[in-house]
Amino acid sequence: MRVVSGIQPTGNLHLGNYLGAIRNWVRMQDEMQDGSECLFFLADLHAISMPHNPAELRAGTLEMVAALVACGIDPNKSVLFNQAQVPAHAELQWLLNGTARMGWLNRMTQFKDKSGKNREGASIALFTYPVLQAADVLLYQATHVPVGDDQKQHLELARDIAQKFNNDFCADDAPVFTLPEPYIPPQAARIMSLRDGSAKMSKSDPSDMSRIDLVDDADTIMKKVKKAKSDAEPLPSDAEGLEGRAEALNLVTIYTAVTGESVDSVLAQFGGEGFGKFKPALGEVLVETLAPISARFRELKGDRESLDAILARGALKARDLGRNTLDQTYSALGLVRG
Numbered sequence: 097m098r099v100v101s102g103i104q105p106t107g108n109l110h111l112g113n114y115l116g117a118i119r120n121w122v123r124m125q126d127e128m129q130d131g132s133e134c135l136f137f138l139a140d141l142h143a144i145s146m147p148h149n150p151a152e153l154r155a156g157t158l159e160m161v162a163a164l165v166a167c168g169i170d171p172n173k174s175v176l177f178n179q180a181q182v183p184a185h186a187e188l189q190w191l192l193n194g195t196a197r198m199g200w201l202n203r204m205t206q207f208k209d210k211s212g213k214n215r216e217g218a219s220i221a222l223f224t225y226p227v228l229q230a231a232d233v234l235l236y237q238a239t240h241v242p243v244g245d246d247q248k249q250h251l252e253l254a255r256d257i258a259q260k261f262n263n264d265f266c267a268d269d270a271p272v273f274t275l276p277e278p279y280i281p282p283q284a285a286r287i288m289s290l291r292d293g294s295a296k297m298s299k300s301d302p303s304d305m306s307r308i309d310l311v312d313d314a315d316t317i318m319k320k321v322k323k324a325k326s327d328a329e330p331l332p333s334d335a336e337g338l339e340g341r342a343e344a345l346n347l348v349t350i351y352t353a354v355t356g357e358s359v360d361s362v363l364a365q366f367g368g369e370g371f372g373k374f375k376p377a378l379g380e381v382l383v384e385t386l387a388p389i390s391a392r393f394r395e396l397k398g399d400r401e402s403l404d405a406i407l408a409r410g411a412l413k414a415r416d417l418g419r420n421t422l423d424q425t426y427s428a429l430g431l432v433r434g
């Protein structure tokens with residue numbers, strides 16, 4: 097089993113990232129058997145696909161390492177690194193550009209969302225981003241890729257690219273690439289904004305009140321939860337009663353994801369109650385879960401030397417793990433390298 101996943105080091109890690117992805121990274125890392133490997137990386141090369149500030153990217157990269165370690169990623173168990181220190185990601189992307197089709201990329205919804213009305217002004221990197229994402233996982237022969245629901249389409253593309261490359265350039269019994277399986281959690285695959293139950297919680301939402309950041313203190317978390325959009329109805333006594341109530345469903349989903357309780361059990365406790373009672377209870381379970389993470393994050397983030405060392409060590413290991421696949425890809429394409 098080879099687990100690979102990434103996160104962009106832009107903005108703070110938020111509750112959606114944590115519940116949708118990072119928590120599963122930690123679980124998979126902790127359940128690893130001998131011979132298996134987990135690789136987690138900061139997708140800094142992806143971060144330049146949108147307008148960005150270099151000083152913020154530099155600082156954000158180190159902060160994201162601290163945040164991941166605070167969440168439970170252990171650099172002694174997992175390979176933790178950033179793409180920019182492993183040139184094979186960018187190299188493999190170029191090699192896969194020959195296999196990826198324009199039509200496939202044209203269908204990517206994230207490109208449509210992020211480029212908005214200004215498609216002509218979007219960067220080339222934003223368009224070809226999913227090919228880099230395919231390279232990220234194919235380079236390491238990933239078998240499992242733990243991600244939130246919004247990355248599903250990118251992972252399907254990675255599978256399509258791998259399959260076409262294997263068909264076009266490899267003998268049937270010697271494919272270069274493993275087809276990766278997305279691992280999308282049954283609960284919390286898409287945590288929504290606290291201000292709008294139809295938009296996902298996102299680092300790029302201009303409203304800070306739309307998301308809970310893992311670094312928020314207890315007062316901020318309570319305030320954000322109390323101000324979260326809800327409705328005037330009491331909570332229903334069963335899951336069916338949440339249909340058509342996007343904000344209520346989102347708050348109940350967050351509660352279940354954080355406590356591990358089922359929707360039925362949460363509604364058995366809170367059914368018939370208004371949000372005036374439910375929100376403080378939700379705020380409390382969130383504070384309980386996040387307080388140790390943010391305390392650890394604060395301790396780690398100032399220790400620049402240790403964070404640099406984690407990345408340097410991770411990059412060495414990642415370069416090693418990716419070398420064979422990169423060599424095979426060059427060779428399958430007939431590229432002469434001496």
Ligand code: TYM
Nearest residue numbers: 101102103104112113116117139243244285286287296297
């Ligand atoms: P990014 O940085 O946007 O998000 C990191 C992870 O968090 C998940 N996520 C969510 N899950 C549930 N609810 C939400 N509201 C929510 N928001 C974000 C994402 O699904 C993701 O798993 N392109 C990727 C980074 C990437 C990558 C990769 C991931 C680059 N290469 C290779 C996997 C494999 C991204 O921008 O994620």
